[in-house]
Structures are given as structure tokens and as C-alpha cells.
Amino acid sequence: MAERTHSIAGQSISTGAGVDAIRAALAGVVGTVAFTVLAYLGPVMGIPKMDIATMLGTMFVADPAAAFVPGMIMHFMIGVVLALGYVYLFERWLPGEGWLKGAVYSLVPWLMAMVVVMPMMALVHPMVRSGMMPAPGFFLAGMGTIMAPLGSLIAHIVYGVVVGAVYGRTQAK
Template sequence: MSDFQNPYDYSGNNFFYNFFGEIEMNNKITKTLTAGVVATIAMTIVMFMAPLMGLPKMNAAEMLSMTMGFPIIVGWIMHFMIGIIFALGYTFIISKLLFKISNKILNGAIYGMIVFVFAQIAMAMMGLIFTMPKMSGNMVLMMLGSVIGHVVFGIAVSVILKSKLEVQNSILVKS
């Protein structure tokens, strides 16, 4: 990242000028929220395509809602909130630990595996509190599908956030 400071920024906030000279806010949280939502959508698409790849049907929102006894819409809201929370975890914690890995795909794949492990721990803990729905299908294939989905999530978060920073830095350098 560049240590470039915009000479026209007198506000004390992190602002930069875009190509058209308009002020845009450099807001790490907004970028992370966007990355969390987009990455969760990418993971959800992979989950819904799983049966086409020979993997069992996976629907995290349905599983969350059935486990906790809530309507499916609550499961969807929780699914996206969890995705946003994990994206925030990447931005503020994990990216600082994985900073030496410059490859966005590898960085994201490693993060996806970390998220997968956390998800398995969280599911085990939820199983102690709530009655878990019976899993249908081969458990090895379920785990493989879950790994694939979480790795897609991690890669999407990494690529989106690192690309936004690269674009921002190139705009700042050209200004």
C-alpha cells in the first residue's frame, strides 16, 4: 500500500479524489461489508450448484433456521450477517496475519479454510444447545462441499478487498 496523502484533503478523514475529481470516502468498513455480502452470494451460488457437481444439497440458511426454530428468512439474514462478520474478521485480523502472501487466490483459500474450521466448531457448539437437523447424504461429500463453499467465500473476500485497495492506490498515485 502507498503512504500517499491527498494534498487536497483538509478534513482529517480518509478521502481521495476519483477519476472525475469527486471526493469519495475511503471507508474500510463499507468495502468490507460489500465484500462480505458479495462473497456470501458467491458461496450461496456454489451451495445451490452442489447437487449438479455430485455433492449433497446444502442450504446454510435453511439449516440455521431449522436448528434454531426460526422462519427461513431469519436463517437467510443470519447467513449474510455471518458472512459480513467473517469479512470483517478478514479485514481487521486475518489480513494482518497473511500479509506476506501477496497472491489473492492463495490468501483467500487459506482464509476460506480458516472460516471452514470456525464454522465446524460453531456447528458443534450449536449442536450442544439446539437440536440439529438430521444431515442427509454422504458426510465426506458434505464436508467437501462445505470446504469448497468456504474456500470460494475466502477467495471472494480476498480478491474483492485487495482489488479495491489496488484500484484506490492506483487512483491516488495518478492524482
């Protein structure tokens, strides 16, 4: 595929040969929707509640009710950035169909979340530091059940499968 140039807010963005940043961002949004639905439905399946929006939002807004919208915006921004990372750094190097590439890639952000991001919450999150929110810990050990990291893994794999499938399908058109 030839190099593409997109105009966003009056700025030209070159995505390089074979990469479509707009479609990658769209895939990230769709993948994040799938992840979010699964995360919020977790308790129905025996998985602890993963209230991502509140966790992210309360890093900046003290009131959990007011933190939901900024947290959800952050969550979707992260989903788009991860999809762009997949497309620019991994997609062309992984073998197989798009959904499989996405599933394999999803292990990268999941491991980063389990090993780096969640343990750091005890240091950087004001509500965790004050004791108002439990520290998730390494591989979500603070959640008290193996279902927490397994639920997160499933949600990340679903995200990756959707991103890989949506991006792969839109690239084929």
C-alpha cells in the same frame, strides 16, 4: 493508507490505517453470494444439499418455510462479520495477492464450522435436538459422505477467494 472515518446511522466509525470496513462488508456480501450459489448448486455436482438458510433460521423459527428469510439474513450477516475479521485480523499479515490471502483465511472459518459449530448443533438447535433435522456432527460426519465436508471446504475457499479478490481490488482503487 490513512485512517478513514465513516458515518453510519449518524455514528462515526474509524476503521484504522489501511482498513476500509465498508469495502470489507461489501466483499463479505459478494463472497457470501458466491458461497450461497455454490452451496445450493451442490447436489448438481454430487455434493449433499447445504441448506444454510433453513438450518440457521430454524434455530429461531419453527416453520422451515418461514425460517428461510431470517436464516438467509443471518447467513449474510455471518459472511460480513467473517470478511471484517479477515480484513482486521489477517489480511495485512498474510503474503500474496488478495485472492490467495482470502483462500488461506477461509480455512479458519471452515475449520471452526467443522470442529465447533456443526458438532454444537446437536446441543443447541431445537430441530436437531427433537430429531426433525439430522445432527451434522464433527466434520459433517452425520451427513454420511465425505462429499459434505469437501463441499463445505470448496464453498468456504470460494468465499475466501472472492472476499480477498474484491477487497484487494477495491483497496487498490
